[in-house]
Amino acid sequence: MxxxxxxxxxxxxxxxxxxxxxxxxxxxxxxxxxxxxxxxxxxxxxxxxxxxxxxxxxxxxxxxxxxxxxxxxxxxxxxxxxxxxxxxxxxxxxxxxxxxxxxxxxxxxxxxxxxxxxxxxxxxxxxxxxxxxxxxxxxxxxxxxxxxxxxxxxxxxxxxxxLSLPWWDKPAQPCLSSRFPYGEEITVAKLQRVGRAEIYLRKLGLKNLRVRSDGDTARIELPPEQIKEFVLTTDLPTIVSAFQKLGFIYVTLDLEGYRSGKLNQVLNRDLSVKA
Structure with missing residues:
Protein backbone atom coordinates (compact mmCIF):
# COMPACT_ATOMS: atom_id res chain seq x y z
CA MET A 1 0.00 0.00 0.00
CA LEU A 163 4.18 16.81 6.61
CA SER A 164 7.12 19.22 7.19
CA LEU A 165 7.56 18.34 10.84
CA PRO A 166 11.03 19.65 11.76
CA TRP A 167 11.68 16.79 14.18
CA TRP A 168 11.16 14.03 11.57
CA ASP A 169 14.68 12.68 12.20
CA LYS A 170 14.56 12.95 15.99
CA PRO A 171 16.27 9.94 17.61
CA ALA A 172 14.09 7.46 19.48
CA GLN A 173 14.03 8.16 23.21
CA PRO A 174 12.35 5.43 25.26
CA CYS A 175 11.88 5.94 28.99
CA LEU A 176 15.03 5.99 31.10
CA SER A 177 14.10 2.74 32.84
CA SER A 178 15.08 0.93 29.64
CA ARG A 179 18.74 1.70 30.45
CA PHE A 180 18.91 -0.90 33.24
CA PRO A 181 19.29 -4.69 32.98
CA TYR A 182 16.22 -6.62 34.05
CA GLY A 183 16.31 -7.37 37.74
CA GLU A 184 18.29 -4.30 38.80
CA GLU A 185 16.16 -2.12 41.05
CA ILE A 186 15.17 1.22 39.57
CA THR A 187 15.39 4.31 41.76
CA VAL A 188 14.87 8.01 41.12
CA ALA A 189 18.57 8.64 41.79
CA LYS A 190 19.62 6.04 39.21
CA LEU A 191 17.23 7.47 36.62
CA GLN A 192 18.56 10.97 37.18
CA ARG A 193 22.17 9.75 36.98
CA VAL A 194 21.76 8.00 33.64
CA GLY A 195 19.64 10.86 32.31
CA ARG A 196 22.30 13.46 33.16
CA ALA A 197 24.96 11.24 31.56
CA GLU A 198 23.02 11.13 28.27
CA ILE A 199 22.43 14.88 28.37
CA TYR A 200 26.17 15.40 28.85
CA LEU A 201 26.96 13.38 25.72
CA ARG A 202 24.25 15.11 23.69
CA LYS A 203 25.81 18.45 24.53
CA LEU A 204 28.97 17.14 22.86
CA GLY A 205 26.99 16.83 19.63
CA LEU A 206 26.12 13.13 19.88
CA LYS A 207 22.50 12.32 19.15
CA ASN A 208 21.52 8.70 18.66
CA LEU A 209 23.00 7.18 21.79
CA ARG A 210 22.29 5.30 25.00
CA VAL A 211 24.02 5.15 28.36
CA ARG A 212 23.25 1.76 29.85
CA SER A 213 23.63 1.51 33.60
CA ASP A 214 24.69 -1.75 35.26
CA GLY A 215 25.44 -1.22 38.93
CA ASP A 216 28.38 1.21 39.12
CA THR A 217 29.19 0.80 35.42
CA ALA A 218 28.07 3.09 32.60
CA ARG A 219 28.16 1.56 29.09
CA ILE A 220 28.02 4.08 26.26
CA GLU A 221 26.31 2.92 23.07
CA LEU A 222 26.82 4.87 19.85
CA PRO A 223 25.94 4.05 16.22
CA PRO A 224 28.66 1.59 15.01
CA GLU A 225 29.85 3.96 12.31
CA GLN A 226 30.58 6.67 14.92
CA ILE A 227 32.63 4.57 17.34
CA LYS A 228 36.05 5.01 15.69
CA GLU A 229 35.71 8.78 15.36
CA PHE A 230 34.48 9.02 18.95
CA VAL A 231 37.53 7.18 20.28
CA LEU A 232 39.98 9.16 18.15
CA THR A 233 38.56 12.65 18.58
CA THR A 234 36.92 12.73 22.01
CA ASP A 235 38.64 13.66 25.25
CA LEU A 236 37.93 10.32 26.92
CA PRO A 237 39.44 11.16 30.35
CA THR A 238 37.15 14.19 30.59
CA ILE A 239 34.11 12.02 29.87
CA VAL A 240 35.22 9.48 32.47
CA SER A 241 35.66 12.26 35.02
CA ALA A 242 32.22 13.72 34.23
CA PHE A 243 30.53 10.34 34.59
CA GLN A 244 32.34 9.63 37.84
CA LYS A 245 31.12 12.94 39.23
CA LEU A 246 27.61 11.69 38.45
CA GLY A 247 28.25 8.62 40.58
CA PHE A 248 29.51 5.97 38.16
CA ILE A 249 32.79 4.23 38.95
CA TYR A 250 33.47 2.54 35.61
CA VAL A 251 32.83 3.99 32.14
CA THR A 252 32.88 1.67 29.12
CA LEU A 253 32.13 1.80 25.40
CA ASP A 254 30.00 -0.89 23.75
CA LEU A 255 32.00 -2.08 20.74
CA GLU A 256 28.93 -3.54 19.03
CA GLY A 257 27.30 -0.12 19.05
CA TYR A 258 23.75 1.06 19.57
CA ARG A 259 20.95 -1.20 18.42
CA SER A 260 17.28 -0.74 19.23
CA GLY A 261 15.90 -3.49 21.44
CA LYS A 262 19.34 -4.58 22.68
CA LEU A 263 18.02 -4.83 26.22
CA ASN A 264 15.86 -7.75 25.10
CA GLN A 265 18.68 -9.84 23.64
CA VAL A 266 19.16 -11.44 27.07
CA LEU A 267 15.59 -12.76 26.76
CA ASN A 268 16.33 -14.28 23.35
CA ARG A 269 19.48 -15.89 24.73
CA ASP A 270 17.60 -17.38 27.68
CA LEU A 271 14.99 -18.83 25.32
CA SER A 272 17.66 -20.40 23.10
CA VAL A 273 19.40 -21.95 26.12
CA LYS A 274 16.12 -23.46 27.34
CA ALA A 275 15.38 -24.80 23.87
Whole structure:
Protein backbone atom coordinates (compact mmCIF):
# COMPACT_ATOMS: atom_id res chain seq x y z
CA MET A 1 0.00 0.00 0.00
CA UNK A 2 1.29 3.47 -0.89
CA UNK A 3 2.20 5.81 1.94
CA UNK A 4 -0.36 8.36 0.75
CA UNK A 5 -3.06 5.69 1.10
CA UNK A 6 -1.95 4.89 4.65
CA UNK A 7 -2.09 8.59 5.51
CA UNK A 8 -5.64 8.78 4.20
CA UNK A 9 -6.56 5.71 6.25
CA UNK A 10 -5.16 7.41 9.36
CA UNK A 11 -7.23 10.50 8.68
CA UNK A 12 -10.31 8.35 8.15
CA UNK A 13 -9.72 6.61 11.50
CA UNK A 14 -9.74 9.94 13.31
CA UNK A 15 -12.80 11.15 11.43
CA UNK A 16 -14.63 8.06 12.64
CA UNK A 17 -13.45 8.61 16.23
CA UNK A 18 -14.74 12.20 16.22
CA UNK A 19 -12.85 12.92 19.46
CA UNK A 20 -9.57 11.50 20.75
CA UNK A 21 -7.11 11.86 23.61
CA UNK A 22 -3.54 11.11 22.54
CA UNK A 23 -1.01 9.50 24.90
CA UNK A 24 1.69 11.91 23.84
CA UNK A 25 5.30 11.43 24.95
CA UNK A 26 6.86 13.88 22.50
CA UNK A 27 8.54 11.02 20.62
CA UNK A 28 8.28 10.96 16.85
CA UNK A 29 5.51 8.33 16.79
CA UNK A 30 3.05 9.94 19.20
CA UNK A 31 3.84 13.36 17.77
CA UNK A 32 2.85 12.21 14.29
CA UNK A 33 -0.37 10.80 15.75
CA UNK A 34 -1.01 14.12 17.52
CA UNK A 35 -0.37 16.07 14.29
CA UNK A 36 -2.80 14.01 12.21
CA UNK A 37 -5.40 13.96 14.98
CA UNK A 38 -5.25 17.74 15.22
CA UNK A 39 -5.40 18.20 11.44
CA UNK A 40 -8.59 16.11 11.35
CA UNK A 41 -10.27 16.92 14.66
CA UNK A 42 -8.97 20.36 15.63
CA UNK A 43 -10.01 21.21 19.19
CA UNK A 44 -11.64 17.78 19.53
CA UNK A 45 -8.14 16.29 19.88
CA UNK A 46 -6.15 16.55 23.10
CA UNK A 47 -2.52 15.53 23.68
CA UNK A 48 -1.62 14.46 27.22
CA UNK A 49 1.94 13.93 28.43
CA UNK A 50 2.63 11.86 31.52
CA UNK A 51 5.48 13.14 33.67
CA UNK A 52 7.51 10.92 35.99
CA UNK A 53 11.19 10.48 36.94
CA UNK A 54 11.66 8.23 33.89
CA UNK A 55 11.10 11.19 31.52
CA UNK A 56 14.00 13.55 30.90
CA UNK A 57 13.14 17.23 31.55
CA UNK A 58 14.48 18.00 28.07
CA UNK A 59 12.02 15.50 26.59
CA UNK A 60 9.15 17.27 28.33
CA UNK A 61 10.36 20.60 26.96
CA UNK A 62 10.43 19.09 23.47
CA UNK A 63 6.92 17.72 23.90
CA UNK A 64 5.59 21.12 24.96
CA UNK A 65 7.29 22.88 22.04
CA UNK A 66 6.16 20.33 19.47
CA UNK A 67 2.54 20.42 20.68
CA UNK A 68 2.58 24.21 20.44
CA UNK A 69 4.03 24.03 16.92
CA UNK A 70 1.29 21.62 15.85
CA UNK A 71 -1.39 23.71 17.58
CA UNK A 72 -2.98 20.85 19.50
CA UNK A 73 -4.30 21.34 23.04
CA UNK A 74 -1.82 19.87 25.50
CA UNK A 75 -2.10 18.79 29.12
CA UNK A 76 0.47 17.36 31.53
CA UNK A 77 -0.35 14.75 34.16
CA UNK A 78 1.73 13.01 36.81
CA UNK A 79 2.06 9.24 36.92
CA UNK A 80 3.31 7.27 39.90
CA UNK A 81 4.82 4.04 38.62
CA UNK A 82 7.80 4.56 40.95
CA UNK A 83 5.46 3.78 43.85
CA UNK A 84 4.76 0.31 42.44
CA UNK A 85 7.32 -2.36 43.47
CA UNK A 86 6.23 -4.42 40.46
CA UNK A 87 7.77 -1.64 38.38
CA UNK A 88 10.80 -0.63 40.46
CA UNK A 89 11.97 -4.24 40.89
CA UNK A 90 12.47 -4.12 37.09
CA UNK A 91 11.11 -7.50 36.00
CA UNK A 92 11.14 -8.49 32.32
CA UNK A 93 7.55 -7.21 32.03
CA UNK A 94 8.32 -3.87 33.70
CA UNK A 95 6.75 -1.98 30.79
CA UNK A 96 3.44 -3.69 31.51
CA UNK A 97 3.24 -1.94 34.88
CA UNK A 98 4.41 1.37 33.42
CA UNK A 99 1.73 1.37 30.72
CA UNK A 100 -0.87 0.13 33.20
CA UNK A 101 -0.18 3.20 35.34
CA UNK A 102 -0.26 5.45 32.27
CA UNK A 103 -3.57 4.20 30.92
CA UNK A 104 -5.15 3.89 34.36
CA UNK A 105 -4.46 7.63 34.53
CA UNK A 106 -5.46 8.58 30.98
CA UNK A 107 -8.64 6.53 30.61
CA UNK A 108 -10.52 8.16 33.54
CA UNK A 109 -9.30 11.57 32.35
CA UNK A 110 -10.60 10.88 28.85
CA UNK A 111 -13.99 9.79 30.18
CA UNK A 112 -14.18 12.81 32.46
CA UNK A 113 -13.43 15.19 29.58
CA UNK A 114 -15.71 13.40 27.12
CA UNK A 115 -13.15 11.72 24.89
CA UNK A 116 -14.33 8.23 23.89
CA UNK A 117 -10.88 7.10 22.69
CA UNK A 118 -7.36 7.06 24.07
CA UNK A 119 -4.81 6.49 21.29
CA UNK A 120 -1.07 5.94 21.44
CA UNK A 121 1.95 6.00 19.13
CA UNK A 122 2.60 2.27 18.82
CA UNK A 123 3.71 1.53 15.25
CA UNK A 124 3.66 -1.69 13.24
CA UNK A 125 7.29 -2.52 14.04
CA UNK A 126 6.61 -2.36 17.78
CA UNK A 127 4.29 -5.34 17.41
CA UNK A 128 7.25 -7.52 16.43
CA UNK A 129 9.40 -6.73 19.48
CA UNK A 130 8.89 -7.76 23.10
CA UNK A 131 6.62 -4.95 24.29
CA UNK A 132 4.51 -6.02 27.31
CA UNK A 133 3.27 -2.45 27.62
CA UNK A 134 1.22 -2.93 24.45
CA UNK A 135 -0.83 -5.59 26.24
CA UNK A 136 -1.51 -3.26 29.16
CA UNK A 137 -2.72 -0.53 26.80
CA UNK A 138 -5.00 -2.94 24.89
CA UNK A 139 -6.49 -4.26 28.11
CA UNK A 140 -7.55 -0.71 28.92
CA UNK A 141 -9.09 -0.09 25.52
CA UNK A 142 -6.39 2.08 23.96
CA UNK A 143 -6.06 2.18 20.20
CA UNK A 144 -2.88 2.36 18.11
CA UNK A 145 -3.71 4.06 14.78
CA UNK A 146 -0.21 3.66 13.31
CA UNK A 147 -0.23 -0.07 13.94
CA UNK A 148 -3.83 -0.40 12.74
CA UNK A 149 -2.80 1.08 9.39
CA UNK A 150 0.47 -0.95 9.36
CA UNK A 151 2.79 2.07 9.42
CA UNK A 152 6.41 1.17 10.21
CA UNK A 153 9.00 3.27 12.03
CA UNK A 154 10.64 4.21 8.73
CA UNK A 155 7.26 5.29 7.37
CA UNK A 156 6.63 7.36 10.50
CA UNK A 157 9.74 9.36 9.65
CA UNK A 158 8.80 9.57 5.97
CA UNK A 159 5.32 10.85 6.81
CA UNK A 160 6.70 13.31 9.37
CA UNK A 161 9.09 14.70 6.77
CA UNK A 162 6.32 14.81 4.17
CA LEU A 163 4.18 16.81 6.61
CA SER A 164 7.12 19.22 7.19
CA LEU A 165 7.56 18.34 10.84
CA PRO A 166 11.03 19.65 11.76
CA TRP A 167 11.68 16.79 14.18
CA TRP A 168 11.16 14.03 11.57
CA ASP A 169 14.68 12.68 12.20
CA LYS A 170 14.56 12.95 15.99
CA PRO A 171 16.27 9.94 17.61
CA ALA A 172 14.09 7.46 19.48
CA GLN A 173 14.03 8.16 23.21
CA PRO A 174 12.35 5.43 25.26
CA CYS A 175 11.88 5.94 28.99
CA LEU A 176 15.03 5.99 31.10
CA SER A 177 14.10 2.74 32.84
CA SER A 178 15.08 0.93 29.64
CA ARG A 179 18.74 1.70 30.45
CA PHE A 180 18.91 -0.90 33.24
CA PRO A 181 19.29 -4.69 32.98
CA TYR A 182 16.22 -6.62 34.05
CA GLY A 183 16.31 -7.37 37.74
CA GLU A 184 18.29 -4.30 38.80
CA GLU A 185 16.16 -2.12 41.05
CA ILE A 186 15.17 1.22 39.57
CA THR A 187 15.39 4.31 41.76
CA VAL A 188 14.87 8.01 41.12
CA ALA A 189 18.57 8.64 41.79
CA LYS A 190 19.62 6.04 39.21
CA LEU A 191 17.23 7.47 36.62
CA GLN A 192 18.56 10.97 37.18
CA ARG A 193 22.17 9.75 36.98
CA VAL A 194 21.76 8.00 33.64
CA GLY A 195 19.64 10.86 32.31
CA ARG A 196 22.30 13.46 33.16
CA ALA A 197 24.96 11.24 31.56
CA GLU A 198 23.02 11.13 28.27
CA ILE A 199 22.43 14.88 28.37
CA TYR A 200 26.17 15.40 28.85
CA LEU A 201 26.96 13.38 25.72
CA ARG A 202 24.25 15.11 23.69
CA LYS A 203 25.81 18.45 24.53
CA LEU A 204 28.97 17.14 22.86
CA GLY A 205 26.99 16.83 19.63
CA LEU A 206 26.12 13.13 19.88
CA LYS A 207 22.50 12.32 19.15
CA ASN A 208 21.52 8.70 18.66
CA LEU A 209 23.00 7.18 21.79
CA ARG A 210 22.29 5.30 25.00
CA VAL A 211 24.02 5.15 28.36
CA ARG A 212 23.25 1.76 29.85
CA SER A 213 23.63 1.51 33.60
CA ASP A 214 24.69 -1.75 35.26
CA GLY A 215 25.44 -1.22 38.93
CA ASP A 216 28.38 1.21 39.12
CA THR A 217 29.19 0.80 35.42
CA ALA A 218 28.07 3.09 32.60
CA ARG A 219 28.16 1.56 29.09
CA ILE A 220 28.02 4.08 26.26
CA GLU A 221 26.31 2.92 23.07
CA LEU A 222 26.82 4.87 19.85
CA PRO A 223 25.94 4.05 16.22
CA PRO A 224 28.66 1.59 15.01
CA GLU A 225 29.85 3.96 12.31
CA GLN A 226 30.58 6.67 14.92
CA ILE A 227 32.63 4.57 17.34
CA LYS A 228 36.05 5.01 15.69
CA GLU A 229 35.71 8.78 15.36
CA PHE A 230 34.48 9.02 18.95
CA VAL A 231 37.53 7.18 20.28
CA LEU A 232 39.98 9.16 18.15
CA THR A 233 38.56 12.65 18.58
CA THR A 234 36.92 12.73 22.01
CA ASP A 235 38.64 13.66 25.25
CA LEU A 236 37.93 10.32 26.92
CA PRO A 237 39.44 11.16 30.35
CA THR A 238 37.15 14.19 30.59
CA ILE A 239 34.11 12.02 29.87
CA VAL A 240 35.22 9.48 32.47
CA SER A 241 35.66 12.26 35.02
CA ALA A 242 32.22 13.72 34.23
CA PHE A 243 30.53 10.34 34.59
CA GLN A 244 32.34 9.63 37.84
CA LYS A 245 31.12 12.94 39.23
CA LEU A 246 27.61 11.69 38.45
CA GLY A 247 28.25 8.62 40.58
CA PHE A 248 29.51 5.97 38.16
CA ILE A 249 32.79 4.23 38.95
CA TYR A 250 33.47 2.54 35.61
CA VAL A 251 32.83 3.99 32.14
CA THR A 252 32.88 1.67 29.12
CA LEU A 253 32.13 1.80 25.40
CA ASP A 254 30.00 -0.89 23.75
CA LEU A 255 32.00 -2.08 20.74
CA GLU A 256 28.93 -3.54 19.03
CA GLY A 257 27.30 -0.12 19.05
CA TYR A 258 23.75 1.06 19.57
CA ARG A 259 20.95 -1.20 18.42
CA SER A 260 17.28 -0.74 19.23
CA GLY A 261 15.90 -3.49 21.44
CA LYS A 262 19.34 -4.58 22.68
CA LEU A 263 18.02 -4.83 26.22
CA ASN A 264 15.86 -7.75 25.10
CA GLN A 265 18.68 -9.84 23.64
CA VAL A 266 19.16 -11.44 27.07
CA LEU A 267 15.59 -12.76 26.76
CA ASN A 268 16.33 -14.28 23.35
CA ARG A 269 19.48 -15.89 24.73
CA ASP A 270 17.60 -17.38 27.68
CA LEU A 271 14.99 -18.83 25.32
CA SER A 272 17.66 -20.40 23.10
CA VAL A 273 19.40 -21.95 26.12
CA LYS A 274 16.12 -23.46 27.34
CA ALA A 275 15.38 -24.80 23.87
Missing amino acids: MLTEKLEQLRTLFKEMEQALIAYSGGIDSTLVAKIAYDVLGDRALAVTAVSPSLLPEELEDAILQAATIGISHQIVQTHEMENPNYTSNPVNRCYFCKSELHDTLKPLALKLGYPYVVDGVNADDLHDYRPGIQAAKERGARSPLAEVNISKVEVRQLSQQ
